Amino acid sequence: MARVLASEIPHHVGEQVSLLGFLHWKRDLGGIQFALVRDRSGIVQVVVEKGVDLPLAESSIRVTGKVVENAKAPGGYEVLANGIEVVSAALEPSPIEIPKEEWRVNPETLLEYRYVSLRGEKARAALQVQAALVRGFRNYLDAQGFTEIYTPKIVSAGAEGGSNLFGIDYFEKRAYLAQSPQLYKQIMVGVYERVYEVAPVFRAEEHATSRHLNEYLSLDVEMGFIQDEFEVIDLEENLLRAMLEEARHTTPKQLAMLEVEWPNTQEMPRLSHAEARRILREELSMPVGQDFNEEAERALGAYAKEKWGVDFLFVTKYPQVARPFYAYPEGNGVTRGFDLLFRGLEITSGGQRVHQYEVLIEQLRNKGNDPANFAGYLEVFKYGMPPHGGFAIGAERLTQKLLGLPNVRYARAFPRDRHRLTP
Amino acid sequence: MARVLASEIPHHVGEQVSLLGFLHWKRDLGGIQFALVRDRSGIVQVVVEKGVDLPLAESSIRVTGKVVENAKAPGGYEVLANGIEVVSAALEPSPIEIPKEEWRVNPETLLEYRYVSLRGEKARAALQVQAALVRGFRNYLDAQGFTEIYTPKIVSAGAEGGSNLFGIDYFEKRAYLAQSPQLYKQIMVGVYERVYEVAPVFRAEEHATSRHLNEYLSLDVEMGFIQDEFEVIDLEENLLRAMLEEARHTTPKQLAMLEVEWPNTQEMPRLSHAEARRILREELSMPVGQDFNEEAERALGAYAKEKWGVDFLFVTKYPQVARPFYAYPEGNGVTRGFDLLFRGLEITSGGQRVHQYEVLIEQLRNKGNDPANFAGYLEVFKYGMPPHGGFAIGAERLTQKLLGLPNVRYARAFPRDRHRLTP
Secondary structure: OOOOOOOHHHHHOOOOOEEEEEEEEEEOOOOEEEEEEEEEEEEEEEEOOOOOOOOOOOOOOEEEEEEOOOOOOOHHHEEEEEEEEEEOOOOOOOOOOOOOOOOOOHHHHHHOHHHHOOOOOOHHHHHHHHHHHHHHHHHHHHHHOEEEEEOOEEHHHEEEEEEOOOOEEEEEEEEEEOOOOOOHHHHHHHHHHHHEEEEEEEEEOOOOOOOOOOEEEEEEEEOOOOEEEEHHHHHHHHHHHHHHHHHHHHHHHHHHOOOOOOOOOOOEEEEHHHHHHHHHHHHHOOOOOOOOHHHHHHHHHHHHHHHHHEEEEEEEEOHHHHHHOOEEEEEEEOOOOOEEEEEEEEEEEEEEEOOOOHHHHHHHOOOOOOOHHHHHHHHHHHOOEEEEEEEEEEEEHHHHHOOOOHHHHOOOOOOOEEEEEEO | EEEHHHHHHHHHHOOEOOOEEEEEEEEEEEEEEEEEEEOOOOEEEEEEEEEOOOOOOOOEEEEEEEEEEEEEEEEHEOOOOOOOEEEEEEEOOOOOOOOOOOOOOOOHHHHHHHHHOOOOHHHOOOOOOOOHHHHHHHHHHHHHOOOOOOOEEEEOEEEEOOOOEEEEOOEEEEHHHEEOOHHHHHHHHHHOEEEEEEEEEEOOOOOOOOOOOOEEEEEEEEEOOOOHHHHHHHHHHHHHHHHHHHHHHHOOHHHOOOOOOOOOOOOOEEEEEHHHHHHHHHOOOOOOOOOHHHHHHHHHHHHHHHHHOOOEEEEOEEEEHOOOOEOEEEEEOOOEEEEEEEOOEEEEEEEEOOOOOOHHHHHHHHHOOOOHHHHHHHHHHEEEEOEEEEEEEEEHHHHHHHOOOHHHHHOOOOOOOOOOOOO
């Protein structure tokens, strides 16, 4: 008998069906047994006769039985089993109770047993929403004439100087893990004008906080022949709307299960860094420097929500001291760099980049870098690079804030931090 | 005046337009000058009056002028320029002549100057076809109920024991670059049943041949609740057809420019490894071992083309000695592992995997591995892992053989090999 998925059960009332999945949960009421079977599409309640031996939870099983309506069953249907076959038996009880998905408690336990805790309905919903956001990212950019690129993660030098790099033994040489595809995506602007990449990036940050990962998924965009950074910001606004729409259309059940409070995607105000500093200082009485720390970002997010009812806030015109050498300088110590805060968390850094060879050399020197260390990168700027800019969205941070997850680690299947290399 | 793309020129005959792009080529005929302007959509011929100073080739320029038909111009149209503005001047002549794209000569030079040689029409067409193949991969699998996953590239141990691993300094610990997402995609079968990943993998192979890369794009698939490996092979057949169709529909100009000989996608025969060995030995008089080397694969590819007119050939039932510990053993030293040869080059390894904990332990020991080194991986097999299998397609090899590129390096933007870490 052909397999029927959990989500297809409502179309088979009165029929004999065959289900394949994991034994999510079971309960023996003496006269009768209840089980929940979980497959890739959802969960079905199964009624099993007294005396039938059910294997340990998480075993793979095949259930044959008749579909009936039952208003009390999850989803309104259940299967009256007349056959249970163990496809692959669990050998031990799961180290965590998967149906009791209390991921606000005990994060280290959940991560330690990630290979089974991911089977929980909420854990898997979160990563499916993330996949939908990424799909929306690609689809929107494909339609706008962007080309997907795949740039090297093994590099000979860092994109922003030498800090936070993981070293690699590359045969006789020293190499590093790419912190960002920055330099490569800029080169590719000279090839395709508009490019994007979806790939892991690696940062050897020492601190293990609820917002940092040492390996994360970076959604990178770069575009040429722009007027200024506001063209890039316009693109990112529309891109984010498209990504969120893709999630809403393709993962509605997941979003409902996670009780997501949908963000305001209509308005994404743009605040200059100077104005943001003034608000922090004068209206929020907070100490403020040339770059914003976590607290300042949170405060700005709360302010924007309270005052304008918005979840996304662009902070533009970053000071040069807080930006890397490739940020386009506008004079007076200000760049065309911007950040995007989502619910008070930085999820994007971006901006217009320097496209003039001489300016790059000068900026490298100003930042204390030896241009010789950037020789490979600098070369391309001798060959007519147009004005260009772009940004990167941290996929896990976007997912975390959209879904209200307490820790960015839950927005990654197998997070890496200072202390965690497994599973 | 709004920008018009090269591809839109035919719709603007008789109109004044503004083009933005790179000065691809120029020639001064004394009384008149010709130029080709290249943008992301193609190339347009521009006629420039005598005496107008054109910048160096590869400069970014804006051309304003009137569109006219001209049967002799590339594409049948040209722009009579009345304004040339240099957006960003090239400072030096390009180290290679981009319009003379002779990528069968001087591969090292082309790779050395990859940051500009990629601007060539054929180089950029090749990587756009690749992006289309990858898009086809994702779209097909999304439609089949697969979930995209993003697994760690920083790992604590190799998927296949300790060989060919790049070591990383991970804070106080030793870590490695993932050779494959194998173990993680198997874990994720327990979560989503059907998963795929598009991500770089890293192999510290010592030899630098025309078919090896030390970093490449792996298109990984894994699916649960299968009967046997032929269900996986059936999926891969249909997947490849969908990928090739996506390329044909979305990059027809690129395929025409590269004069691609379209492969036979109708038939993809399946030959057992034993039968393949017999053919090599008896019909082709070649020495043959338990695994096939490059020459054997080429010979089998040629044989299949000659005898059956096919480009894709599955070799099934690989011997256990030639497969990793996780290959499903069928008895008699044979596994449910398969390879896919495309025009005589292995582009896929795949098969059914072991899903039983005890069998994995035994197989690890048989291969001389200490199961303790695979503790994190082994754990999940205690929790009802269903029968499953999958495969990985090397994106660059598929691209290389589809397009007839002489070296797999041209199927990657910035290839990495034993000697090449830049650009």
